[in-house]
Amino acid sequence: MSVGILGAGAFGTALGIVLAQAGREVTLWAREGAAEMDAARENTRRLPGHALPEGLRVTASVDEAAGADTILLSVPMQKLRDVVDDHGAVLRDRALVACCKGFELRSTLGPAGVLAEVLPGTPQAILTGPSFAHDIAAGLPTALTLACADGALAARLQADLATPTVRLYRTEDVTGAELGGAxxxxxxxxxxxxxxxxxxxxxxxxxxxxxxxxxxxxxxxxxxxxxxxxxxxxxxxxxxxxxxxxxxxxxxxxxxxxxxxxxxxxxxxxxxxxxxxxxxxxxxxxxxxxxxxxxxxxxxxxxxxxxxxxxxxxxxxxx
Incomplete structure (x- = not known):
């Protein structure tokens, strides 16, 4: 099972680390500094002190990351629309999991609303809950909510994204989950x-x-x-x-x-x-x-x- 992560901030990097440690093939897209991060095998800017496992590859190509079975969108809420709009051709019809929290200022929509507006019909979910990137990367126990209106997709994503240290609880109440996080x-x-x-x-x-x-x-x-x-x-x-x-x-x-x-x-x-x-x-x-x-x-x-x-x-x- 492969995971592509768009966004190499602290949270995206931490998710990449723990998923790769759990045996997933992970491709992490970094808008800047991908080559340096891959060479150092560490995100020295956003998440220093946590080595990148062998199963995590860093790339400057969105197309490479978007070729995975599941795509995690770990970009700031105010940048989500631009990223999805710019790369809609490769993201369309993929299972997209938004990992950002908040409301878009220009539309007052949450991540689910933005995804539905830019890529209507594309399978989507939200990953949210109490979590700090450094805790996840350090392997400390964390529990998160996976919100998805499609029960079958939610069950598949829950199995694919849960790890020994990140426990996922699923809900079909996307509205409630995204409001809480925002x-x-x-x-x-x-x-x-x-x-x-x-x-x-x-x-x-x-x-x-x-x-x-x-x-x-x-x-x-x-x-x-x-x-x-x-x-x-x-x-x-x-x-x-x-x-x-x-x-x-x-x-x-x-x-x-x-x-x-x-x-x-x-x-x-x-x-x-x-x-x-x-x-x-x-x-x-x-x-x-x-x-x-x-x-x-x-x-x-x-x-x-x-x-x-x-x-x-x-x-x-x-x-």
Missing amino acids: LKNVIAIACGAAMGAGLGESARAALMTRGFAEMNRMATKLGAAPGTLAGLSGFGDLALTCTSEGSRNYRYGLSLGRGAAWSSSDTVEGAPTARAVADRARALGVEMPITGAVVALLDGRLALGEAMDMLLSRPLREE
């Missing part, structure tokens, strides 16, 4: 900002809890199954992302709270996702005050203290 990044920014400003663990716990309520309101409005966000793709990912500096979104929030600079080279999916979610929530009439406060912080319309005052001054109500 929305938790916004709440992670809020939690990081609160911790960076020294507001304490209790404030973070409150933001996580009320943020989870926001996530469920949006998911229910869009037709997700009520229990999906209580699983790995929602609550599990929220717990990890809002409590660990291994999360870029949480670290970005910390920098906002501390008034520190942030490197523009580090992808923070939660920032454009927050804006897309806020737009979609307004159109749907869904109340999402934490998301709105994050967008106001990002746009410089509110200082952190003002954002917290806004949230705390909301009308008292039942939980």
